[in-house]
Amino acid sequence: MILAYILISVFLVSLGAFVGVITLFLKPKFLEKILFGLVSFAAGALLGAAFLDLLPEALENNGGPVLVYALVGVVVFYVLETFLFWYHCHYGHHHHHERKHKAPMALLNLFGDGVHNFVDGMIIAAAYLSSIQVGIAATVAVLLHEIPQELGDFGILIYGGLSRKKALFFNFLCALTAVLGALAVYFFSTRIQNISAILVPFAAGGFIYIASADLLPELHKERNLKKAVIQLFYFLLGIAIIYGMTFFE
Numbered sequence: 001m002i003l004a005y006i007l008i009s010v011f012l013v014s015l016g017a018f019v020g021v022i023t024l025f026l027k028p029k030f031l032e033k034i035l036f037g038l039v040s041f042a043a044g045a046l047l048g049a050a051f052l053d054l055l056p057e058a059l060e061n062n063g064g065p066v067l068v069y070a071l072v073g074v075v076v077f078y079v080l081e082t083f084l085f086w087y088h089c090h091y092g093h094h095h096h097h098e099r100k101h102k103a104p105m106a107l108l109n110l111f112g113d114g115v116h117n118f119v120d121g122m123i124i125a126a127a128y129l130s131s132i133q134v135g136i137a138a139t140v141a142v143l144l145h146e147i148p149q150e151l152g153d154f155g156i157l158i159y160g161g162l163s164r165k166k167a168l169f170f171n172f173l174c175a176l177t178a179v180l181g182a183l184a185v186y187f188f189s190t191r192i193q194n195i196s197a198i199l200v201p202f203a204a205g206g207f208i209y210i211a212s213a214d215l216l217p218e219l220h221k222e223r224n225l226k227k228a229v230i231q232l233f234y235f236l237l238g239i240a241i242i243y244g245m246t247f248f249e
Contacts, residue, residue, distance in 0.1 A: 003186060005128050005136075006128050009128070010178040010179050014179065020154030020168055038156075038234075039156065040231040040233075042211075043211045044234065045152040045238035047212075053246045054201065057200060073206045073209070077111075077205070081104050081108055105160050105215075106156055106157050107160075108210055109160075109210055111206070113153050113175075116207070117177045117181070119181060120181065122185045124178070129185070150171065153174075
């Protein structure tokens with residue numbers, strides 16, 4: 001019965017990846033206009049998730065070398081992006097240079113989000129192993145703070161060159177790693193704490209890298225003052241919503 005509750009909950013959380021489905025009903029030109037806002041929102045949401053959610057949680061629960069693991073996350077994501085960028089430059093000559101630059105960003109985001117979703121699945125399963133009531137509360141909390149982040153992730157994938165349908169599919173596929181995390185906790189609950197202590201700050205480091213190395217430089221390219229102000233608004237909105245969800249959680 002507990003396993004059924006866990007699987008249903010993580011699947012419902014994974015469905016949050018489909019929040020971007022609303023864009024299927026938007027015209028391409030209108031979507032292009034709001035895309036820079038989504039990228040700004042994503043940068044704020046990723047930094048908010050790292051500094052207001054993941055790192056405080058890791059410091060409070062683990063007390064180990066949390067910042068070291070976060071730094072390892074930054075380094076690993078830097079190495080991954082360097083390799084991906086090199087690969088696209090050498091084996092993707094038919095693509096436009098700017099698109100080749102964006103593609104690794106989208107792949108990195110999928111990887112980082114996959115790690116984060118894996119940890120979310122672990123959290124939900126661990127909560128249910130405590131009690132059904134705690135499990136339900138954890139599911140609601142995770143779902144609420146996932147929705148704004150998934151919207152930002154969807155924007156990154158679109159910006160990276162994926163079609164809307166492909167972005168929805170890969171975002172959902174990535175979200176299903178929560179199921180793997182939940183199953184890992186359920187079947188290896190006595191050993192899983194050490195894994196969580198590493199993965200939470202590692203995911204935070206990945207989010208910090210994506211936001212600071214890939215997204216914020218893109219925002220700096222805007223030279224129109226009005227659009228720059230709008231970008232700043234969405235950036236701060238992303239941080240504020242994550243803060244609000246974390247406070248509620």
